[in-house]
């Protein structure tokens with residue numbers, strides 16, 4: 014994207030403040046365009062003849078440096094690529110790395126369905142939402158087109174996840190594709206041998222296509238050839254070597270490609286990148302599954318940070334899945350996003366005046382963690398969310414946003430005494446040192462809870478109700 | 484009679500008559516259009532489209548890049564019905580893709596050169612330097628981002644310092660099982676770190692000195708330091724308890740006890756008498772760790788204070804604070820990455836090697852808790868597998884951001900981070916089987 018401020022965008026808008034876009038002013042719309050929260054199409058006047066020229070120019074200027082490619086359809090469709098910066102603090106990374114997990118066409122039917130279900134259903138709560146994974150990669154191990162097609166069909170029946178169809182044999186790919194041609198799968202992969210056939214398929218079926226070559230001249234040539242042929246939904250695989258100097262060079266290839274695209278504006282190579290950490294399994298083998306899953310996660314770590322827009326993984330064990338998906342969430346959060354929730358008194362379940370009153374901060378990570386810990390253990394209670402200026406418990410105690418006064422303010426402004434008659438509050442273990450002063454300032458009894466809110470259920474068994482309540 | 488006409492001439496004619504479309508053009512036989520060097524024509528798009536029928540039937544051997552571009556443009560119009568308005572009108576049957584030729588291009592990208600360079604810092608002193616260490620460790624010296632060897636070869640690979648404590652402490656089960664036999668004896672603990680876990684360095688944390696824990700006197704803590712120095716021959720990091728009131732006194736005594744060994748004294752920070760610590764480190768020949776909490780400006784401020792106290796640049800390592808994966812790693816990552824980039828851009832206040840307390844990763848509940856406290860979560864699997872990976876990924880992530888030195892605990896995690904950073908650094912020892920893997924065969928891997 015070539016524009017940096019709302020004013021720069023505004024210059025290309027009609028400037029009439031007609032509100033058709035739903036915003037009060039063109040400038041407001043401009044800043045949302047910049048944030049990618051609105052689309053150009055939402056300003057109809059821009060498509061009238063007198064503004065069309067400006068509109069066209071604006072579309073060009075707003076286009077992300079790295080092309081954005083969509084895989085799959087409907088609610089689960091995933092956009093990949095579309096990045097504008099080399100480092101997240103320069104603005105933000107937009108489309109998080111899509112994690113695709115493999116299945117293969119020699120799996121027994123029941124085993125296959127079970128694995129697809131596990132991948133599709135996997136979830137993990139984190140900062141107010143359930144993390145999920147993104148796609149399923151179907152590998153042709155048999156090399157047989159019909160076997161592959163059958164497998165693809167079964168997978169498609171079982172999941173609405175976007176699919177990646179994997180084989181270097183164009184015939185195999187096409188048979189598989191016939192089963193899911195309406196699901197916009199990514200086909201993997203064209204290389205220097207088979208590219209003509211793949212080009213034909215991508216064209217006929219209008220699906221995104223991955224290009225494979227560790228030789229970057231060849232990869233660039235393939236990309237230019239495909240795009241010259243009108244195929245722009247391209248994903249590049251520069252090859253993932255799982256170890257040693259091969260890994261070092263893989264790391265450098267990913268960075269070089271992204272640098273050429275973003276810093277040097279080389280459109281011929283500015284496409285989303287695919288990494289295949291599962292090559293780790295080819296070194297360590299299934300007989301060393303733990304080792305293999307660790308190295309797969311290590312490689313995933315490298316390329317989640319350095320520019321893979323989609324990656325293919327084999328281990329679906331929680332010990333690797335959880336940290337991998339969490340890292341994606343961390344690297345791809347918007348560093349400019351406010352990370353706080355509204356302060357206030359929340360009801361969890363159906364609390365009565367005798368239910369416990371828990372106290373926490375309004376830092377989103379803290380709040381959602383605590384809230385879900387209490388809610389999912391079905392503890393009817395009140396949760397008082399103190400305004401700590403969006404800082405977590407420990408930092409806020411250290412930084413002074415959380416203190417006896419802020420507890421007092423919260424009790425008063427949320428009229429807590431009207432709801433909670435026992436005048437007892439449970440504060441986080443990490444705020445223990447505030448307990449004495451808080452009792453003095455508020456006149457409430459303060460109980461110090463566990464250090465981790467995950468331990469509230471166990472703590473309750475021993476400490477609730479206290480004498481002050483009954 | 485035969486008359487020759489060049490492609491450029493055709494283009495001119497077409498342009499002259501504003502022809503944007505050719506109908507009923509038939510070209511028979513094999514036509515070869517040759518675009519001579521320098522004869523490449525940049526066709527206006529409309530003409531290119533008009534020419535498409537000719538070009539599509541032709542076999543073009545070209546020697547100039549413009550010609551490639553022109554051909555490419557024309558091919559694009561042919562092959563993507565609907566790509567441009569003029570194309571639909573042309574009504575040309577799609578050329579079978581099989582007749583295409585690869586458009587050969589070279590991939591090029593410039594090196595990034597920075598003005599700044601990270602300070603090179605050596606920890607540990609051998610006999611010839613007045614110490615008793617068998618080897619020293621040098622970190623820093625970078626002129627590029629970590630492992631960007633194509634910009635500038637990283638001068639030193641990151642190093643790993645394995646933690647030990649001056650008293651038994653509570654540890655996650657997965658970590659504890661490796662240390663149960665040595666927890667009572669810091670010397671044995673340190674030995675185990677080196678002998679069994681391959682530590683480049685050992686960190687001795689004098690946490691029992693905290694008045695809230697055992698309030699061990701500084702003099703006694705200094706004895707522990709001597710013990711550890713005796714036990715191992717690798718360079719040492721000496722850490723206090725983190726208590727801002729007690730640490731100056733403790734670290735002063737420890738620095739004295741380790742006279743001449745060029746240990747890393749951890750640490751000076753803004754909310755304590757850092758001056759005392761810095762002076763002690765200087766007097767007894769040590770390096771100082773300048774620690775701030777996730778705040779670039781605080782880091783610059785503290786470093787400047789240290790300069791004012793006369794601490795030489797080659798005696799400073801910084802610790803911008805490590806947060807665990809899932810618990811603030813995004814802050815830590817960006818904080819370190821920004822510091823490193825600023826340093827490379829020439830901000831000398833920040834141009835120091837970075838130490839990361841990766842053991843913090845165990846603060847993430849996912850690293851140690853048995854099951855998820857959240858009922859709706861998918862199964863978390865065994866914590867003993869999860870924990871080390873949390874430590875590994877926290878470490879590696881901060882290594883990519885700019886970390887030069889990692890304080891770690893789980894042996895498997897320490898080993899893995901060491902190995903992968905060696906590979907990325909390009910160490911010869913990292914050469915191995917991986918190269919022989921035919922990576923594209925992952926598709927058919929069983």
Ligand code: B12
Pocket residue numbers: 352371372373374376378379382383403404405406407408409410411412413414439440441442443462463464465466467469776777778781804805806807810811814843846848
């Ligand atoms: C991220 C972070 C920051 C971020 C904070 C971002 C934010 N919006 O909160 C930033 C960079 C801003 C920051 C700044 C500072 N930080 Co800070 N920071 C951290 C870090 C790395 C992680 C903290 C975190 O987010 N934890 C995760 C959240 C979810 O935890 P939590 O809020 O505590 O919630 C848990 C528990 O408290 C409990 N819980 C919560 N509510 C409730 C309620 C009940 C009833 C119960 C029972 C339990 C419970 O369960 C929750 C889930 O486990 C820690 C180091 C570490 N621990 O890894 C340092 C740390 C907390 N920071 C620290 C310090 C000193 C600071 C600063 C003062 C540094 C400085 N000198 O400027 C500033 C203060 C800023 C301010 N307050 O204005 C110190 C605190 C030391 C101490 N114990 O006194 C720490 C421990 C680092 C260290 N080792 O020195 N920090």
Ligand code: SF4
Pocket residue numbers: 026027028029030031032033034035036037038039042043055056057058059
């Ligand atoms: S619709 Fe367009 S012209 Fe109207 S206010 Fe919005 S941005 Fe301005």
